[in-house]
Amino acid sequence: MSEPLNSGTDSHSYSTLKALKKKHLGASVSALQRLAEQLKLEAGVERIKVSQAAAELQQYCMQNACKEALLVGVPARSNPFREPRSCALL
Amino acid sequence: MCDQTFLVNVFGSCDKCFKQRALRPVFKKSQQLSYCSLCAEIMATDGLHENETLASLKSEAESLKGKLEEERAKLHDVELHQVAERVEALGQFVMKTRRTLKGHGNKVLCMDWCKDKRRIVSSSQDGKVIVWDSFTTNKEHAVTMPCTWVMACAYAPSGCAIACGGLDNKCSVYPLTFDKNENMAAKKKSVAMHTNYLSACSFTNSDMQILTASGDGTCALWDVESGQLLQSFHGHGADVLCLDLAPSETGNTFVSGGCDKKAMVWDMRSGQCVQAFETHESDINSVRYYPSGDAFASGSDDATCRLYDLRADREVAIYSKESIIFGASSVDFSLSGRLLFAGYNDYTINVWDVLKGSRVSILFGHENRVSTLRVSPDGTAFCSGSWDHTLRVWA
Numbered sequence: 155m156s157e158p159l160n161s162g163t164d165s166h167s168y169s170t171l172k173a174l175k176k177k178h179l180g181a182s183v184s185a186l187q188r189l190a191e192q193l194k195l196e197a198g199v200e201r202i203k204v205s206q207a208a209a210e211l212q213q214y215c216m217q218n219a220c221k222e223a224l225l226v227g228v229p230a231r232s233n234p235f236r237e238p239r240s241c242a243l244l
Numbered sequence: 245m246c247d248q249t250f251l252v253n254v255f256g257s258c259d260k261c262f263k264q265r266a267l268r269p270v271f272k273k274s275q276q277l278s279y280c281s282l283c284a285e286i287m288a289t290d291g292l293h294e295n296e297t298l299a300s301l302k303s304e305a306e307s308l309k310g311k312l313e314e315e316r317a318k319l320h321d322v323e324l325h326q327v328a329e330r331v332e333a334l335g336q337f338v339m340k341t342r343r344t345l346k347g348h349g350n351k352v353l354c355m356d357w358c359k360d361k362r363r364i365v366s367s368s369q370d371g372k373v374i375v376w377d378s379f380t381t382n383k384e385h386a387v388t389m390p391c392t393w394v395m396a397c398a399y400a401p402s403g404c405a406i407a408c409g410g411l412d413n414k415c416s417v418y419p420l421t422f423d424k425n426e427n428m429a430a431k432k433k434s435v436a437m438h439t440n441y442l443s444a445c446s447f448t449n450s451d452m453q454i455l456t457a458s459g460d461g462t463c464a465l466w467d468v469e470s471g472q473l474l475q476s477f478h479g480h481g482a483d484v485l486c487l488d489l490a491p492s493e494t495g496n497t498f499v500s501g502g503c504d505k506k507a508m509v510w511d512m513r514s515g516q517c518v519q520a521f522e523t524h525e526s527d528i529n530s531v532r533y534y535p536s537g538d539a540f541a542s543g544s545d546d547a548t549c550r551l552y553d554l555r556a557d558r559e560v561a562i563y564s565k566e567s568i569i570f571g572a573s574s575v576d577f578s579l580s581g582r583l584l585f586a587g588y589n590d591y592t593i594n595v596w597d598v599l600k601g602s603r604v605s606i607l608f609g610h611e612n613r614v615s616t617l618r619v620s621p622d623g624t625a626f627c628s629g630s631w632d633h634t635l636r637v638w639a
Contacts, residue, residue, distance in 0.1 A: 199557055
């Protein structure tokens with residue numbers, strides 16, 4: 155395992171890897187190491203309390219509710235989809 | 245396992261053995277290098293001590309997962325609907341189909357609005373991509389793709405181009421021209437190349453970059469002009485089905501959802517996954533950011549929609565009912581974020597009160613699965629596409 159990967163032939167490299175793999179059957183070692191690194195990264199994320207997060211979501215809703223055409227009920231004229239379409243029978 | 249099926253899009257000289265191989269990104273002391281898969285495996289095993297085995301690595305991963313859940317649970321002091329108890333309930337909700345867009349010959353799979361709040365692009369299983377004027381229901385452009393199942397389509401921010409792709413494993417950009425003599429297909433530009441189907445695509449803030457998601461388990465950011473891969477995002481354990489970019493004010497992140505039941509939030513510059521959520525019980529078909537950018541919603545085959553808050557780093561609401569047993573295929577928020585529209589495989593659209601967690605309304609009309617749903621840029625209407633070959637605009 156401490157053999158350096160020098161400019162040997164491809165078959166040498168592959169037999170080295172096969173020897174290593176015999177020790178570690180099944181799932182790839184590098185994948186698990188990557189997973190462990192990723193989990194450590196995610197654990198370090200800064201978090202706030204749900205109560206605070208929820209309050210801010212609610213505040214955003216309330217602040218923007220007046221702009222919400224679907225809730226406020228904009229008069230038919232200003233919603234282009236609701237305005238009556240004229241029948242062209244020409 | 246799944247790792248072995250992902251071919252990397254980058255091919256070049258390995259940083260360790262200098263041979264010309266397919267390369268994957270490797271992090272050594274927070275520096276990103278590109279190793280061929282052979283050197284990556286050897287590097288991984290080099291780092292192991294004699295006593296370390298695969299089993300110990302697996303148990304380390306399990307205990308880290310447990311610790312992460314513990315950290316998240318510590319801050320779970322209240323539920324969203326409890327905080328929203330004092331908010332006024334929504335009144336009677338009346339929405340009807342105001343326009344029906346007919347013209348596709350087969351299932352409608354995807355649609356997107358133009359920033360002008362009027363034009364819509366939609367794509368279908370029969371390979372056709374159509375641009376509609378939703379006010380008049382006229383078709384303005386139509387192009388036939390060389391493949392069937394065009395699962396993704398997007399309108400460019402300028403309104404001058406559209407992007408689409410599907411079983412051809414590519415994302416192609418078509419400039420829109422009003423010149424009747426020009427054949428749209430002639431100016432087609434192939435931008436993205438994946439090793440499996442394209443499931444979703446979206447322009448970033450400009451016409452110059454496109455973000456794609458694919459059945460090969462990766463997402464990627466491309467430069468439209470040169471077709472060059474700018475960044476790739478590896479981490480999903482199965483097909484990626486959907487993605488959504490954060491609203492521009494909040495920065496360079498996007499969220500993706502996949503068949504591995506995970507929703508992952510990515511940093512576009514580094515290619516790193518910054519947060520991951522795994523509470524769904526089946527494939528995540530659709531993800532959409534809350535208008536403020538602090539949260540996102542997901543719709544899944546497990547018949548639920550969920551809201552995840554990014555700053556609390558956890559799921560904060562579930563939108564489900566015992567009577568809803570079919571998967572949710574697409575979700576979108578209303579302008580203020582108070583309403584969540586979700587299209588389901590039982591042909592209906594449910595409208596949820598995001599804060600209180602209750603269903604406000606159920607909309608009938610489609611005669612087959614609702615496959616795609618987007619609210620218009622100014623929030624005055626939303627459009628749904630279905631396997632019944634039509635699109636409906638509701639207001």
